[in-house]
Amino acid sequence: MVRTRPALLQRLTIFLLACTVGLVAGCSGGGASTGGTAPQGPPQKGGTLAIALNAEPATLDWSTTTAVVTRAVAWNIFEQLFAYDKGYKVKPMLATGYKVSADKLSYTITLRDGVKFHDGTTMGPADVIASIKRWGEASRTGANVVTHIAGMTAQGGNAVVIKLKDPFTPLIASLAEVRQAAVLMPAKIANAAGKNKLSNAQLIGTGPYKFVNWAPGQNVTLERFADYSSRSEDWGGLTGAKHAYLDKLEYDFVKDSQVRLNGVQTGQFQFAVNVPQDLYDQVKSIDTVQPFIVKPYAWQAFVFNKAAAPFSDVRLRQAVEYASNLQELASAGVGNKAFYTIDPSVFFPESSLHSEQGTEQYNKQDVAKAKELLAAAHYDGKPIRILTTKDYPEFYNGAVALASQLNAVGFKTDIQVYDWATVLQRRDDKTAYEIFTTTNSPSFDPTSTDWMVPQASPGFYTSPKMDGLLKQWSVASADATKQKLLAEFNQTVYSEVPLIKGAVLSALYVGGKSLQGYPNWLDTTFWNAWMSTGG
Numbered sequence: 001m002v003r004t005r006p007a008l009l010q011r012l013t014i015f016l017l018a019c020t021v022g023l024v025a026g027c028s029g030g031g032a033s034t035g036g037t038a039p040q041g042p043p044q045k046g047g048t049l050a051i052a053l054n055a056e057p058a059t060l061d062w063s064t065t066t067a068v069v070t071r072a073v074a075w076n077i078f079e080q081l082f083a084y085d086k087g088y089k090v091k092p093m094l095a096t097g098y099k100v101s102a103d104k105l106s107y108t109i110t111l112r113d114g115v116k117f118h119d120g121t122t123m124g125p126a127d128v129i130a131s132i133k134r135w136g137e138a139s140r141t142g143a144n145v146v147t148h149i150a151g152m153t154a155q156g157g158n159a160v161v162i163k164l165k166d167p168f169t170p171l172i173a174s175l176a177e178v179r180q181a182a183v184l185m186p187a188k189i190a191n192a193a194g195k196n197k198l199s200n201a202q203l204i205g206t207g208p209y210k211f212v213n214w215a216p217g218q219n220v221t222l223e224r225f226a227d228y229s230s231r232s233e234d235w236g237g238l239t240g241a242k243h244a245y246l247d248k249l250e251y252d253f254v255k256d257s258q259v260r261l262n263g264v265q266t267g268q269f270q271f272a273v274n275v276p277q278d279l280y281d282q283v284k285s286i287d288t289v290q291p292f293i294v295k296p297y298a299w300q301a302f303v304f305n306k307a308a309a310p311f312s313d314v315r316l317r318q319a320v321e322y323a324s325n326l327q328e329l330a331s332a333g334v335g336n337k338a339f340y341t342i343d344p345s346v347f348f349p350e351s352s353l354h355s356e357q358g359t360e361q362y363n364k365q366d367v368a369k370a371k372e373l374l375a376a377a378h379y380d381g382k383p384i385r386i387l388t389t390k391d392y393p394e395f396y397n398g399a400v401a402l403a404s405q406l407n408a409v410g411f412k413t414d415i416q417v418y419d420w421a422t423v424l425q426r427r428d429d430k431t432a433y434e435i436f437t438t439t440n441s442p443s444f445d446p447t448s449t450d451w452m453v454p455q456a457s458p459g460f461y462t463s464p465k466m467d468g469l470l471k472q473w474s475v476a477s478a479d480a481t482k483q484k485l486l487a488e489f490n491q492t493v494y495s496e497v498p499l500i501k502g503a504v505l506s507a508l509y510v511g512g513k514s515l516q517g518y519p520n521w522l523d524t525t526f527w528n529a530w531m532s533t534g535g
Helices: 006-021 068-074 125-138 140-146 171-175 187-193 257-266 277-283 314-323 326-334 367-376 393-409 420-426 464-475 479-496
Strands: 048-053 082-084 090-092 095-100 106-111 149-154 159-164 209-215 219-224 248-253 289-304 384-388 413-417 435-440 499-512
Touching: 048 068, 048 257, 068 248, 082 171, 090 095, 106 125, 125 140, 125 149, 125 159, 125 187, 140 171, 257 289, 257 499, 277 289, 277 499, 289 314, 289 326, 289 393, 314 367, 314 393, 314 479, 326 393, 326 499, 367 393, 384 393, 384 420, 393 413, 393 435, 393 499, 464 479, 479 499
Parallel strands: 048 248, 384 413, 384 435
Antiparallel strands: 082 090, 095 106, 106 159, 149 159, 209 219, 219 248, 289 435, 289 499
């Protein structure tokens, strides 16, 4: 019998013993909330919010990575022309709006006036053009989008005209995508950086907080941008009014989840991400902290290296699909069944793209079929290297459970554990692994969903079938056509198996009681939040 969660059980035991002997303050009383905090009085300016992250980002260049730990910091620094509101609808952010020509080949995007970058320069059309070009060079998602762009020109001092080679209806949604985002920066920085990741000195955006310092292995510090130009609308999400009430945001890198939780209890931190979901019942009883259930958060993903044997052979990917029991993988990864659901759609239940059509093959464990495919593909017995990390316990625990299921049908496995930054590097190496564990956070359009776009994400997916479906989606406008395509996206994923799509997960974050106005939307956004002096 494989024990998948020893570290978590040890931490839970320590926590419960501490409660029993009175070592942890406030082990009884209090309550829980899945939404944002109800503000206690008017917002108060000032203070440093210390946030305990579970891993150190490999980069703060949001355009170049899908890593949640990057965007958690970077979206305070950078903004987009368009962004998603709290209802997951696209709204203007740095743009005021757009018009589309009758032939659908020309988009005129008007810009907000007087928006300042952190270096004191004012945003204009040249910055937008250079930023989108750079997004196409540095981002796998952006590279797919810019293949449709014939050219971009300035129109006056406050508009950009994007000319397309062919109709591409998801253009505005792509510019609002939260994964590998099309962020704006001064033209001189975009041109200098090109396809390379931004250096610390190049982390210049328009956001409510500006980059100050990165102490490797310790923390990243941001401070309020005094010249920030806020919208006025109450849209929430990544757009609308943003008020930087806090003086500073300090993101500390704290790998141990118990240390993160204890730090919030003692006031060392005011916020902690990715507390193990198994601890929810205990967390909600601590009257010095407030729990937040983050939903939608992500779904479990076990991604194949399809560029090399053995998983260049689709039959062996299908063998893993039939070997997998998704309920067991979810339980191993998260523990608390209130924090996961088995949902077959490749898009989240909260998304307008959610569809269960074409998902008949999802979660159909069949050990005999897995063994049959293993034999037919002449698996050579070479160990399957599963690349994972303990920075996200659900990744590691899921990897252990998957290895057990694969061993049961005849695979040999080798779990390789690294810090998350190293995993992010190694998963781009076609020789370094056979499977890597991750989660896929929400994406809102197929053409900018990096893991679906062939060659756009780690795992090296190539698929003429998926290419064709994405081209059809690029020109689709009728709802009936889109529904048909969504079913085909599902069917293609479950037949070609670029990855194993696991359960939809919710995350558990914890804040101190002094934190007010936190919206609990998608991930950590601290503009419009503040700390009460009486908390």
